[in-house]
Amino acid sequence: xxxxxIAGIGGRPNNKNTSEETLRAxxxxxxxxxxxxxxxxxxxxxxxxxxxxxxxxxxxxxGEGEFLAIVGPSGCGKSTLLKILAGLIPASGxxxxxxxxxIEGPRRDIGVAFQSPVLFPWRSVLGNVLLPADVQRLGRAxxxxxxMELLALVGLSxxxxxxxxxxxxxxxxxxxxxRALIHDPALLLMDEPFGALDALxxxxxxxxxxRIWLERRKTVVFITHSTAEAVFLADRIAVMTPRPGxxxxxxxxxxxxxxxxDVMTHEKFGGYVRRIRAALNAGxxxx
Amino acid sequence: xxxxxxxxxxxxxxxMLIAVTLAVWEALVRLLDxxxxxxxxxxxxxxxxxxxxxxxxxxxxxxxxxxETLIGFVVGTVLAFALGIAxxxxxxxxxxxxxxxxxxxxxxxxxxxxxxxxxxGLGLTSKVVNAALVAFFPLMVNTIVGLRSAEExxxxxxxxxxxxxxxxxxxxxxxxxxxxxxxxxxxxxIFALIGAIVAEFVGAQSxxxxxxxxxxxxxxxxxxxxxxxxxxVLGLILNGMVNGVxxxxxxxxxxxxxxxxxxxxxxxxxx
Numbered sequence: 001x002x003x004x005x006i007a008g009i010g011g012r013p014n015n016k017n018t019s020e021e022t023l024r025a026x027x028x029x030x031x032x033x034x035x036x037x038x039x040x041x042x043x044x045x046x047x048x049x050x051x052x053x054x055x056x057x058x059x060x061x062x063g064e065g066e067f068l069a070i071v072g073p074s075g076c077g078k079s080t081l082l083k084i085l086a087g088l089i090p091a092s093g094x095x096x097x098x099x100x101x102x103i104e105g106p107r108r109d110i111g112v113a114f115q116s117p118v119l120f121p122w123r124s125v126l127g128n129v130l131l132p133a134d135v136q137r138l139g140r141a142x143x144x145x146x147x148m149e150l151l152a153l154v155g156l157s158x159x160x161x162x163x164x165x166x167x168x169x170x171x172x173x174x175x176x177x178x179r180a181l182i183h184d185p186a187l188l189l190m191d192e193p194f195g196a197l198d199a200l201x202x203x204x205x206x207x208x209x210x211r212i213w214l215e216r217r218k219t220v221v222f223i224t225h226s227t228a229e230a231v232f233l234a235d236r237i238a239v240m241t242p243r244p245g246x247x248x249x250x251x252x253x254x255x256x257x258x259x260x261x262d263v264m265t266h267e268k269f270g271g272y273v274r275r276i277r278a279a280l281n282a283g284x285x286x287x
Numbered sequence: 288x289x290x291x292x293x294x295x296x297x298x299x300x301x302x303m304l305i306a307v308t309l310a311v312w313e314a315l316v317r318l319l320d321x322x323x324x325x326x327x328x329x330x331x332x333x334x335x336x337x338x339x340x341x342x343x344x345x346x347x348x349x350x351x352x353x354x355e356t357l358i359g360f361v362v363g364t365v366l367a368f369a370l371g372i373a374x375x376x377x378x379x380x381x382x383x384x385x386x387x388x389x390x391x392x393x394x395x396x397x398x399x400x401x402x403x404x405x406x407x408g409l410g411l412t413s414k415v416v417n418a419a420l421v422a423f424f425p426l427m428v429n430t431i432v433g434l435r436s437a438e439e440x441x442x443x444x445x446x447x448x449x450x451x452x453x454x455x456x457x458x459x460x461x462x463x464x465x466x467x468x469x470x471x472x473x474x475x476x477i478f479a480l481i482g483a484i485v486a487e488f489v490g491a492q493s494x495x496x497x498x499x500x501x502x503x504x505x506x507x508x509x510x511x512x513x514x515x516x517x518x519x520v521l522g523l524i525l526n527g528m529v530n531g532v533x534x535x536x537x538x539x540x541x542x543x544x545x546x547x548x549x550x551x552x553x554x555x556x557x558x
Contacts, residue, residue, distance in 0.1 A: 086447045106449040118440045121539045122462045134458065135448045165541050183448075 036219040037062040041094035054080040056244035065217040069234035077245020078223045082191050111180035113193045117172035119164035126160040132183040150178045170201040190222045231272040241283025249279035327509035336513035352495040359418020360479040367423045371430025396421045397485045404490040414486040421482030422475035429471030433464025466540045469533040476525045
């Protein structure tokens with residue numbers, strides 16, 4: 001974990017598309033911690049001038065150790081946003097900063113978990129987990145110890161010499177999560193990591209992710225199209241609407257942690273879900 | 288246990304079917320008095336096989352054809368692998384080589400055998416060259432297709448880790464291409480044998496192909512059948528060798544990519 005000096009007073013960037021009220025609602029503790037991610041007027045257009053505008057002047061920031069969920073329907077540009085943050089594609093306009101440095105290409109201090117586990121079938125569980133260590137030449141001996149620790153954390157002790165095809169979907173996704181954490185990144189980007197799992201496994205993985213997050217306190221940007229998943233996991237939620245992709249609402253979730261699955265029946269929980277839906281409907285997100 | 292005895296019963300049935308086929312063949316040829324230069328009896332084929340092996344005549348020719356095939360296979364596949372990598376990695380190499388590749392792919396490579404005999408003589412070299420030429424294309428095509436078949440998600444993952452182009456190649460593209468490469472090697476091995484035999488047909492002093500032709504001139508049809516039998520056993524052994532290595536290397540390939548073989552036969556399959 002890297003601690004940054006406090007950003008200038010009122011360092012949180014303005015969000016043109018959200019109401020003033022939303023901005024004021026942000027918890028002060030997050031303000032003080034300094035921003036890991038700062039996104040200002042970020043735009044992305046595919047193709048030439050008449051191309052599709054995937055992102056339109058998106059503004060937000062993510063504080064140290066904060067869990068931000070981005071919710072939106074398919075095609076709202078949330079995966080584009082994540083790819084820009086991961087340095088996989090360039091933005092067309094605006095800036096994206098990671099620890100105050102512009103993201104101009106892939107960076108070693110970012111961990112990414114994709115929608116599918118993306119495991120290499122010729123590598124064992126341990127081999128897959130150590131892939132970032134191999135790519136970044138961090139030394140296998142040292143990292144193996146860390147890998148075993150993390151595998152234990154996600155309940156995969158004893159599976160390190162199995163191969164991906166011998167694991168269930170949920171187990172594969174845990175391996176992918178450990179791989180994203182192995183090089184101790186400053187930022188964890190997750191693109192609908194549980195989207196391909198069945199509903200029950202998905203809930204279990206949400207509980208698990210919260211537990212891991214509470215233990216490690218990584219800064220997380222979590223993309224999902226599930227409103228319940230977003231409210232359950234996030235400190236703050238950004239709601240995105242499509243055509244062009246923009247942030248329609250941004251608000252904190254004030255539910256005590258650790259949250260159990262019972263929280264879903266809580267009245268406040270329902271209120272947050274309704275707020276997301278309202279923003280989506282107003283933005284024409286759900287037809 | 289039931290499965291095992293069932294397997295045994297099936298095995299015995301299979302052997303019996305072969306025995307019955309041979310018996311019917313033998314009986315029909317004798318009953319209908321088919322001339323030996325049209326269709327010999329199985330018994331005369333096995334006699335010819337036994338004589339050939341006992342007199343060490345066949346062994347010499349087997350050794351020569353096998354050497355031509357294996358050297359041709361190694362030369363052809365090493366070149367094909369290297370060129371396949373170059374084409375897959377460099378757009379400009381692909382751009383300039385493409386017309387040549389397309390022209391050669393469409394051409395029946397065995398039709399070059401007479402020319403190759405003229406250029407490289409009647410000895411071992413011309414057979415090796417022909418075998419290598421025929422073995423070359425299926426592996427090259429499969430190497431290119433295999434190296435380009437890595438899923439975009441996996442490439443994105445490697446890139447998100449700030450992997451270099453070289454690392455993407457070694458850690459992702461090459462292992463990912465192995466099922467295609469082995470499918471190509473399997474075809475290349477059989478093609479190399481075919482290439483060696485055809486070159487021997489055109490002009491040779493020894494080898495199983497030459498033996499078949501000289502037997503043809505003397506109407507020794509039983510002898511030809513016995514050499515054909517040897518060739519199919521040889522083909523099985525060579526194929527088994529590649530398969531054995533493949534099973535060890537590709538233990539992780541659950542699908543065993545059967546479709547890769549089919550596509551390779553379609554694309555690089557012209558002899």
